[in-house]
Amino acid sequence: MTKELIPPQNRGMTVLDRDAFKKKFHTLAIRVPTVLVKKYTTELEDKLLNAPRIRSVVADGTSNDSKLILLSMDVQDIEVEGCQVVPYEFELDYDYWTTEQILYSVMPEGDAETPSSFTATGHIAHVNLKQENIPFKSLIAQVILDKNKKIKSVVNKTNAIDNTYRNFQMELLAGPDMMITELAKNECRFKFDFSKVYWNSRLQAEHCRNQKLGDVMAGVGPFSIPAAKKGAFVYANDLNPSSYQWLCENIRLNKLSPNTIHTYNMDGRAFIRKAVAEVWADKLTFQHFVMNLPATAIEFLDAFKGAYYGMDIPVDKLPMIHCYCFTKSGDATEDIQQRVCQILGGPIDAAFCNMQMYHVRTVAPKKDMYCISFRLSPEVAFQQNTTGPIFVS
Structure with missing residues (x-):
């Protein structure tokens, strides 16, 4: 094992000086005939200079018929029969360090x-x-x-x-x-202005093949477009005009039919109720709703209260809701469930709702992003609508 190679310490440097990261190191090398290099590297395997991106065998400046085998800097003294042991100096610079x-x-x-x-x-x-x-x-x-x-x-x-x-x-x-950038994700291409939209490359698209997906806070399409490519029928919405613009552009960029994704630029609550009503006009319903607005998505869950009032839908056909959220609680499950239940106005029936929760990522110390998934309960979906009539244009 070789001593750790570390760069020069430049504590407090605020303006980058690449030359300040040059450093010389000293070790031992064994001068061996070129034809015997393999033999000696095998015999001395545990004593070689095994450092990232540094060769253990280098040219010998004194002869074309021999090579230098570099030894670990931990090796202070060694004798190899028939070979000369010599000091060796090498320099590492800014380009070497990570x-x-x-x-x-x-x-x-x-x-x-x-x-x-x-x-x-x-x-x-x-x-x-x-x-x-x-x-x-x-x-x-x-x-x-x-x-x-x-x-x-x-x-x-x-x-x-x-x-x-x-x-x-x-x-x-x-x-x-x-700030206009382009990338590939989930076998799709995305283009957008990073300074004007929300993008999180670590989120994953839900599995919605041949199903109906309502994407409430769609952004530029990281959920909607992969789902549509897999055969889902998608309603995608975002209140941000820039996000909506790039969502439409990415639909064209991925050569998706406009009939595959219906796009909207409106408030999330209004979108949920409008989308449910529009699809039900054809006696259809959504299998999934995705709510990717982790800072406030839970607050939008109240839009589902009474959203299916008066609709003759089997309870097992009510949608699964995938809601992204942040938590700073030491008990993430308890905290998120409590907040969801408070907005929905009652407990989640674990047996019926098939509730699941998974950790997405840590966004800051003591701040984690989770996704809670559950089936919308009939008690919430079918309660009498108190938000006024739904107008479908």
Whole structure:
């Protein structure tokens, strides 16, 4: 095992100086005839310099008939019969070190977390920097650009996703201000303006083959478009005009028939009731509703109260609802169930509703995203409608 190779410590560096990351290392090497390299590397396997991206066998500057076998820096003294042991020096520079190694070497000592992670959305890298990382933001962004050839621009979120349209304010840290990006996901192509819409590449499309899907907060189509490609009949809605624009563009980009996806640009509650009524006009019903607005989606569940009032639908044909949400509770299941039941006005019948919940991802310390799935209960669906008449245009 080789001693860990670490870059020079440059604590407090805020302007990137690539030359400051050069460092020389010293070890031992064995000079062996070229024809015997395989023999000796096998015999000395546990003593070789096994370091990432560094060859254990290198050219011998003194002869074309021999090679140098580099030994682990842990080896201080060794004798190999018939071979000469010589000192060997090698230098590593900025190009060798990983993003995490470089950033760790510049962050103040004792920093609990090295800000090397990011979410890639096409050519854009999105970081969530903590307050203590802000003085280093330009350096962090430049290192990410240098080490990830597909990344062209780096942005930092400057506030939480808490407004009506779900897009966050951001600061461009490095690279050109090119926010229209394109990427492939779930065998589909997506194009959109990252600065104006909500996109989460870690979410997965529901399995809705040959079924009817209501996508209440569709964004640019990460659920709707893959589902439609698999044969689902989709109603997709988003209140954000920019999201709606790119949703329609992505439908064209993926060559989907307009009859496959019906698109809407309206409030989520109004959409739920309108979509249910429109589909029921043909004596059909949805199998799934997806609500991907984790900050507030639970609050929209009240739109299902009485949404099926007066409709002759078997209770086992009521839709499954997939609601994404955030929680900071130590007991995520209890917290989310309680909030859902409060909005729906009663408990979820676990036996009937087939309730499931899974962890999607951690978005911040002590803040997790979950998806709760359950079948809409008849008590909620068929209760007398108190929200007024539904007008279907």
